Amino acid sequence: MAMRMRATMDGDVATVKVLMQHDMETGLRKDKDTGKFIPAHFINLVTATLNGTPVLEAQWGVGVAKNPFFEFRVKGAKAGDKIAVHAVDNLDAHYDGEVEIAAAA
Amino acid sequence: MNQARRTFLKGTAVAVAMLSGVLKVGKAFALEWNSAAFTAKKLDEALKSSGYEGAAASDDILIKVPEIAENGALVPVEATSNIPGTTSIAIFSDKNPNPMIAEFNFMNGAEPFISVRIKMAETAPVRIMVKANGKVYTNSRDVKVTAGGCGG
Numbered sequence: 001m002a003m004r005m006r007a008t009m010d011g012d013v014a015t016v017k018v019l020m021q022h023d024m025e026t027g028l029r030k031d032k033d034t035g036k037f038i039p040a041h042f043i044n045l046v047t048a049t050l051n052g053t054p055v056l057e058a059q060w061g062v063g064v065a066k067n068p069f070f071e072f073r074v075k076g077a078k079a080g081d082k083i084a085v086h087a088v089d090n091l092d093a094h095y096d097g098e099v100e101i102a103a104a105a
Numbered sequence: 106m107n108q109a110r111r112t113f114l115k116g117t118a119v120a121v122a123m124l125s126g127v128l129k130v131g132k133a134f135a136l137e138w139n140s141a142a143f144t145a146k147k148l149d150e151a152l153k154s155s156g157y158e159g160a161a162a163s164d165d166i167l168i169k170v171p172e173i174a175e176n177g178a179l180v181p182v183e184a185t186s187n188i189p190g191t192t193s194i195a196i197f198s199d200k201n202p203n204p205m206i207a208e209f210n211f212m213n214g215a216e217p218f219i220s221v222r223i224k225m226a227e228t229a230p231v232r233i234m235v236k237a238n239g240k241v242y243t244n245s246r247d248v249k250v251t252a253g254g255c256g257g
Contacts, residue, residue: 013216026224028202044138048215055215057136061143063198063206063224065179065254071220072209 003097007083009104014077016048018085019069020095026062043068043095046087050074079103142205148197148232151205157195157234157241163188166244170231177225177254182233184219190238191217200229224254 007016020043027040040062048056055074074083084098142154152158169183184194194217195208201224209219217235225231230245 024224026202044143045136047136050213053213055211055213057210057212058207059136059138059143060207061203061205063196063201063203065222065224069222072211073216073218074214075216076214 003085003087003095005083005085005097005099007077007099007101009077009079009101011104012075012077014050014074014081014083014101015071016074016083016099016101017069017071018048018097019067020087020097021067022089022095024062024064024066024068028062041089041091043087043089046070046085048072048083048085050077050083051081052084077101136210139208144203145205146202148199148204151197151203152234155195155205155208155234156236157243160234160241160243163235163242163244166233166235166242168231168233168244168246170246170248172247173249173251174225175251177227177250177252179254180223180225180231180248180250182221182223182231184233186217186235186237186242188217188235188237188242191235193234193236194219195234195236196221196223197232197234198223198225198229199232201226204232225250226253 002021004019007014022043023041025038025041029038031038042062044060046058056072079101081101087095142151145151145154165187167185174180193210196206197204206223211217228250230247232245235242
């Protein structure tokens with residue numbers, strides 16, 4: 001699964017945007033052909049680190065939209081620092097992304 | 106749409122059972138997924154299980170949502186807490202089959218801000234909950250959903 005990330009400085013705050021490719025199946029949808037429920041499959045834990053130090057920890061339910069997008073901000077970061085994101089879904093698949101923070105545009 | 110939604114609501118119990126059956130928590134996470142809160146079907150239960158019950162209303166929680174969402178499958182929500190000492194922001198949609206959508210904890214310089222896209226089953230308040238200095242706060246904004254985004 002692809003994870004796309006972008007991080008840019010704005011003053012002394014880094015803005016981090018993360019886009020993940022994931023179906024985020026709720027388990028509440030029926031397959032139109034078989035009439036059976038499509039099993040739930042969704043990212044439920046997400047963490048982000050700045051140069052290895054945790055800055056964000058998140059828990060998600062099935063209500064996060066398909067192909068999740070989120071944005072967060074970290075004060076005290078600087079251009080060249082590394083932001084890493086780690087996510088896991090309810091079927092224990094793990095997803096990783098990393099990006100170097102770009103200087104202010 | 107209505108037929109789809111009825112089917113979808115009926116499926117909730119089955120789905121909850123399935124969720125609790127298959128849930129695994131990644132070993133790398135100190136954090137444990139709060140199954141009780143995320144699978145709760147009533148807002149009150151979800152708030153209680155996640156430690157957000159009895160929150161005080163606060164205008165220091167700023168919320169940006171569309172007034173009308175034409176597609177409930179993709180509703181952008183942006184929340185900022187100006188309450189000093191904010192450590193967590195959580196998002197609930199009152200009328201979703203599972204009202205609790207997400208919780209974000211901030212540490213080591215992360216600002217009390219989050220932007221994320223959510224699903225909304227129907228027109229409802231988007232409820233933002235905040236934890237700060239051991240207390241809980243809340244604010245909400247109504248979003249009119251013209252096509253629900255959870256069912257099939």
